[in-house]
Amino acid sequence: MPEPTVYAASDLVYIFIDYSNVVHEGSRECSFPNESFNVDLNRLVTTVCNERKLGGVFIAGSTPTPAKDELAWRRAEHHHGFNVEIFPRNAFNKEEGVDVHLACEIKTVMFTKIPGTLILITGDSDFSEPVNQAKEKKWGVEIWSWPKGMAKTFKSFPYVSLKVHYLSFVYIARKRPPKDKFVLKISGNIIKSWEWKDGPIMEYYCTRKLLCQFYWINDTTAHLYFKREDQLQDASNWWKSKDYPDMLVEKLGKDIKNDKMLHEGNHTNIQNNIVGSTPQAASTPPKEELSRERIEDLGLDVKTFSRKALNKEKGADVHLACSIMDVTYFENPGTLILITDGSNFSTAIKKAKEKKWKVEKCSWPKGMARDHYRSFAYVTGTYPLKSKYVLKISVDIIKDRRLRNEPIMEYYFTHNLLCQFYWIDDTIAHLYFSSENQLQHASNWWKSKDMLIEKLGKDIKNDKLPHEGNHTSIQNKTGHSIPSTSKKRRQIHR
Structure with a gap:
C-alpha cells in the first residue's frame, strides 16, 4: 500500500471513482469485451480503503447497460455513504459530464474538509489539475489505475496498479458461453430471493482468488466457469455446503451441448450497432489569431490543451469546472456567465447556485439570440x-x-x-x-x-487565387488523372 504524498492532518480517506475509465481500461488490460467486463464497486472500495477510515466515496459514470447494473451501480447506490451520479450519454452515445462532476466533487472536498488522503481511481489525465491542487493544499494523494490507462502526468504520485488486485472486484458477466472452460451449473427458485443475484457467485470466486466468470441462462439458472477440473470440484463442494433449499448443483465439465443457451442456434444474420461521431479537425492558424493570441494580450486567463488520440479535446472542461469552483468558493457571490454548448457543467452550476451565485448560461441552440452572433x-x-x-x-x-x-x-x-x-x-x-x-x-x-x-x-477570374491556375491535371482520390477543363475545375471546387 503506498504512502500519501505528504503527511495529512486527517486520517480519513476520500475515494473518487471514474467508473467508465475503470471499466474501459480494465477490459482492455484484461482482454475482455467491454460489455462483459464489470466491477463490483463495493468490493473495489473495500480493497482500496484497506481498513482505513472512510471519509466519503464519490462515483460517477455514464448510463450503464443492464448487465452492468446490479453490482456495479444499483448495489452501490443502495450503500450508505456512497455518492453515485449517473449521466446520460449524448446523441452520439458519447459520455458527458462525468469528469467535470468528479473534478467538482474533488474541489468541494478540498475546500470543506480537513486535509486527509485523496484516492483517485482512474488514470485519466483530465484530473491532473485538481489532483495537483490537492497536493499543494497538503492533501495526501494516491492514484489507482490500470497500467495501460495510466497518464504520464500522474507519475509523480504514489501509484497502485488495479491489475494487482483485480480478482477482488472484477467479474465477467458473459454475453455468450466461452469454450474450453469447466462448467458448473447452479439452478433453483431460491436464486430469485437473493437481493443481488450476482453477489453469492462473486463471494465464492473472491474467497478463492479466482476471476469471477459466469453466464445466466435464465433468471434461475447460471453457468460458472473454471480453468481446471480441481477448481470445478471445489466449487461444486462449496455450493453443496450452502444451505440453499432446492438448489441444483451439477458439474457439466466441458460438455454443455445439451444446455439451451441464448446465443446458440442457426443465426443467418447478426447486425452490429455502431454509433459514433466524426472527430472535428484541430484548430487551424486562422482561428488562433483573434480567438486566443489576441485575448492573451488583453490579460485574460487563457489556457489551451493539446488534443488526444482521434483529435478529441482533452482537459478543457475539467479545467473550466475547477475555475468555476475556485471563483464560487473564494469570491463574493455575483453573476457567473457560462458560455458553452455542452451539458458537462451541471454539477459546477449546481454548486455555484448553492453558494448564492446567479448563473447565466449562453449557448448556440437556445441561449444566444440569432442576431447576437x-x-x-x-x-x-x-x-x-x-x-x-x-x-x-x-x-x-x-x-x-x-x-x-x-x-x-x-x-x-x-x-x-x-x-x-x-x-x-x-x-x-x-x-x-x-x-x-x-x-x-x-x-x-x-x-x-x-x-x-x-x-x-461576382467576377473574380482575374485574381490569382490559390485554387486557380493553368493546371494540366488534377489527381482525384483514386489516383487517376482528371483533365483540367474549366467544367471539371468547377465541379471539383464545389
Whole structure:
C-alpha cells in the first residue's frame, strides 16, 4: 500500500471513482469485451480503503447497460455513504459530464474538509489539475489505475496498479458461453430471493482468488466457469455446503451441448450497432489569431490543451469546472456567465447556485439570440466563396499579423453583417457580401480609410487565387488523372 504524498492532518480517506475509465481500461488490460467486463464497486472500495477510515466515496459514470447494473451501480447506490451520479450519454452515445462532476466533487472536498488522503481511481489525465491542487493544499494523494490507462502526468504520485488486485472486484458477466472452460451449473427458485443475484457467485470466486466468470441462462439458472477440473470440484463442494433449499448443483465439465443457451442456434444474420461521431479537425492558424493570441494580450486567463488520440479535446472542461469552483468558493457571490454548448457543467452550476451565485448560461441552440452572433463571429474561408459580391482590399499597412483582421471585423460589426473574408496572401483580402448595395456601401467606407480597394462584383477570374491556375491535371482520390477543363475545375471546387 503506498504512502500519501505528504503527511495529512486527517486520517480519513476520500475515494473518487471514474467508473467508465475503470471499466474501459480494465477490459482492455484484461482482454475482455467491454460489455462483459464489470466491477463490483463495493468490493473495489473495500480493497482500496484497506481498513482505513472512510471519509466519503464519490462515483460517477455514464448510463450503464443492464448487465452492468446490479453490482456495479444499483448495489452501490443502495450503500450508505456512497455518492453515485449517473449521466446520460449524448446523441452520439458519447459520455458527458462525468469528469467535470468528479473534478467538482474533488474541489468541494478540498475546500470543506480537513486535509486527509485523496484516492483517485482512474488514470485519466483530465484530473491532473485538481489532483495537483490537492497536493499543494497538503492533501495526501494516491492514484489507482490500470497500467495501460495510466497518464504520464500522474507519475509523480504514489501509484497502485488495479491489475494487482483485480480478482477482488472484477467479474465477467458473459454475453455468450466461452469454450474450453469447466462448467458448473447452479439452478433453483431460491436464486430469485437473493437481493443481488450476482453477489453469492462473486463471494465464492473472491474467497478463492479466482476471476469471477459466469453466464445466466435464465433468471434461475447460471453457468460458472473454471480453468481446471480441481477448481470445478471445489466449487461444486462449496455450493453443496450452502444451505440453499432446492438448489441444483451439477458439474457439466466441458460438455454443455445439451444446455439451451441464448446465443446458440442457426443465426443467418447478426447486425452490429455502431454509433459514433466524426472527430472535428484541430484548430487551424486562422482561428488562433483573434480567438486566443489576441485575448492573451488583453490579460485574460487563457489556457489551451493539446488534443488526444482521434483529435478529441482533452482537459478543457475539467479545467473550466475547477475555475468555476475556485471563483464560487473564494469570491463574493455575483453573476457567473457560462458560455458553452455542452451539458458537462451541471454539477459546477449546481454548486455555484448553492453558494448564492446567479448563473447565466449562453449557448448556440437556445441561449444566444440569432442576431447576437454577428457581433462576435467571423468566417475566414479556406477557399474563395462563390455567389457573393467581392471587395478586394490591400492591408499592407498593418504589420502585426494578429491584428490584421481587426479593421475588417470593425466594418462588418458596425453594420450588423456577418463577417466573411478570405486572405489571398499576407496583404490582400477578399471581403464577401450578399448584395450589390452592401458591396457599394463597403467600398465607400474603405475608401474613406485611405485603403487601396477594388470592387470585383461576382467576377473574380482575374485574381490569382490559390485554387486557380493553368493546371494540366488534377489527381482525384483514386489516383487517376482528371483533365483540367474549366467544367471539371468547377465541379471539383464545389
